[in-house]
Amino acid sequence: MRREPRWHVLTVNPARDELTPDSPLPEPLAGLGDAVDVQIRRAAGDRGVELAVRLRDGAQSPVTEGVRRLAGRDPNQAIRAALREAKQLLETGEVLHPDFPPTTQTTVVNKPLQMATRQGRREGRL
Amino acid sequence: MKALLWQGVNELSVDEVPDPTMRNEQDAIIRVRKTATCGSDLHLLGGYIPFMERGDVLGHEFLGEVVEVGPQVRKHKVGDRVVVCSFVSCGHCWYCQQQQYSLCDNGNTNPAITESIWGFAPGGCYGYSHALGGFAGSHAEYIRVPYADQGAFTVPDEVSDERALFASDAAPTGWMGADLGGVKAGDVVAVWGAGGVGQMAARAAVLLGAERVIIIDRFANRLQMAEKYLGVESLNYQTQDVGGELLERSGGRGPDVCIEAVGMESHSTGPQYLYDQVKQQLRLESDRPIAAREAIYHCRKGGSVFLLGVYANLVDKFPLGALMNKGLTLRGAQQHGHRYIPMLLERMARGELVTEHLATHTMPLDEAPHGYNMFKNKLDGCVRAVFEPAR
Incomplete structure (x- = not known):
């Protein structure tokens, strides 16, 4: 069964008037170009602005999506990362980076966790 | 470095x-x-x-x-x-x-x-x-x-x-438990765990005006420390009847606010400790919520329970019946x-x-x-x- 792309939505708490429905797309969402539909709308209860993004076309089978996801080539992963980073830029002015250089060592046991954290902003429920 | x-x-x-x-x-x-x-x-x-x-x-x-x-x-x-x-x-x-x-x-x-x-x-x-x-x-x-x-x-x-x-x-965590647990003047407050966070929660309850603050643990040195430095009462669950003492010290009502500062590796003296240990080691539950169960059980009707102890994921035998039927407010937070x-x-x-x-x-x-x-x-x-x- 093919699955229609869903909206990925998060709420941003920008400085007043910094982001309105008529605003140009914030970075890095702007970089997704024509591949996505975007909605910018006021959030209920004066909670800020809702940013909603979905793939413009290309309904996918769950199998195809799963394979792409594992390979890190699912466009939904890029949407999640772009949304999270746009929110951080609008709210704090920069994207928070993990510590570097790492203090950890790669072992057989922690390889799956390292793979998961490499996708830390590209996965999740968003 | x-x-x-x-x-x-x-x-x-x-x-x-x-x-x-x-x-x-x-x-x-x-x-x-x-x-x-x-x-x-x-x-x-x-x-x-x-x-x-x-x-x-x-x-x-x-x-x-x-x-x-x-x-x-x-x-x-x-x-x-x-x-x-x-x-x-x-x-x-x-x-x-x-x-x-x-x-x-x-x-x-x-x-x-x-x-x-x-x-x-x-x-x-x-x-x-x-x-x-x-x-x-x-x-x-x-x-x-x-x-x-x-x-x-x-x-x-x-x-x-x-x-x-x-x-x-430790201090802000403890303060948050008392503050968001809703401690107010005249309350009876019970705190499970006399480690750093539990002690700070107990002191916060005192400073927020609680009339009686009772801290519960099994280590006599920690309980003595709490009495000496925080000005609170203590209960040793290995040697005293926690339920009976809490009833007696709260006029039969039960504590108004119960703060749990123990978390996912709770101990107890009863058979439930063995039960939870086995389930945790077999990964059938991730956390042992013994102190949380007790806090819910002993809290007065309409009272407040605040979880400060860290929990990771799933627990077993959680007393939702007591929580719902006594009209409790349960909160927790990092x-x-x-x-x-x-x-x-x-x-x-x-x-x-x-x-x-x-x-x-x-x-x-x-x-x-x-x-x-x-x-x-x-x-x-x-x-x-x-x-x-x-x-």
């Missing part, structure tokens, strides 16, 4: 690791002067939170001196003596603006893990696994502090390092320390809040594995081991 590293379940070492570097313009680098063990570290050490990697630096309760600041840091300069909140919070998202700092939307660089497990991701925490951002911990000579203007607080001159250290985590730390430092300066007694064992960082062994096994009356990397 030297740091205390998690090498595997119940395995620690002090080794050389790369110095931290500035990664964001709002970062600061802190030279750590004092860094404390915390009961919640034991869940990481024992493998109950399976998101650690070999080489992760432990520690989230610390105080130090600013040695480098990013160009966007406004409040701090090199040389400032600061205590740092254990949670990484941006200060600008909706949650931070509601003063729910540990729920920060932007403080965790790995939100996918906790979103998948818990539905949504809280903020990050130093030295608290890759589920909470993978930030290196404070049991090291230096540490990177993101959003330094938000999370680092200048320590007043009149407050010693020894006292201010616990403004990083600490919203940014909300309380300035006020706590003022109280420390005035002498209303003393914490030095918690640091029962102070030692160089090189001895940290020994310190954790003492702390974990409660050897020599250890309540908190504190490490001094420069010693």
Whole structure:
């Protein structure tokens, strides 16, 4: 069964008037170009602005999506990362980076966790 | 630099690791002067939170001196003596603006893990696994502090390092339990756990006007310490009938507010301890919620229960019937320390809040594995081991 792309939505708490429905797309969402539909709308209860993004076309089978996801080539992963980073830029002015250089060592046991954290902003429920 | 590293379940070492570097313009680098063990570290050490990697630096309760600041840091300069909140919070998202700092939307660089497990991701925490951002911990000579203007607080001159250290985590966590648990003048408050956080919750309840505060534990030295330094009553669950005593001391009503400061590795004397141990070791439940069950059971009708102890995921035999039919309010949170730390430092300066007694064992960082062994096994009356990397 093919699955229609869903909206990925998060709420941003920008400085007043910094982001309105008529605003140009914030970075890095702007970089997704024509591949996505975007909605910018006021959030209920004066909670800020809702940013909603979905793939413009290309309904996918769950199998195809799963394979792409594992390979890190699912466009939904890029949407999640772009949304999270746009929110951080609008709210704090920069994207928070993990510590570097790492203090950890790669072992057989922690390889799956390292793979998961490499996708830390590209996965999740968003 | 030297740091205390998690090498595997119940395995620690002090080794050389790369110095931290500035990664964001709002970062600061802190030279750590004092860094404390915390009961919640034991869940990481024992493998109950399976998101650690070999080489992760432990520690989230610390105080130090600013040695480098990013160009966007406004409040701090090199040389400032600061205590740092254990949670990484941006200060600008909706949650931070509601003063729910540990729920920060932007403080965790790995939100996918906790979103998948818990539905949504809280903020990050130093030295608290890759589920909470993978930030290196404070049991090291230096540490990177993101959003330094938000999370680092200048320590007043009149407050010693020894006292201010616990403004990083134990004191604000305890204060939050009493505050958000709704403690008010005249209340009877029961606190499960007389470790650092439980003691601070009990003291907060006193300062918020509670008429009777009763702290519950099994270690006589901790209970004596609470009586001596906090001005509270105590109950030893190994030698006293907790339920009977709480009824007697609250006029048969039960405590108005019950604060649980124990977490996922609770102990008890009854058969439920064996039951939970077996289920936890077989991974049929991740957490042993014995103290939480007791808090719910003993709380008065219409009362409030606050969970300060850390829980990771799933528990068994949770008393929803008591919770619902007694009309209880149940809350929990990781600490919203940014909300309380300035006020706590003022109280420390005035002498209303003393914490030095918690640091029962102070030692160089090189001895940290020994310190954790003492702390974990409660050897020599250890309540908190504190490490001094420069010693």
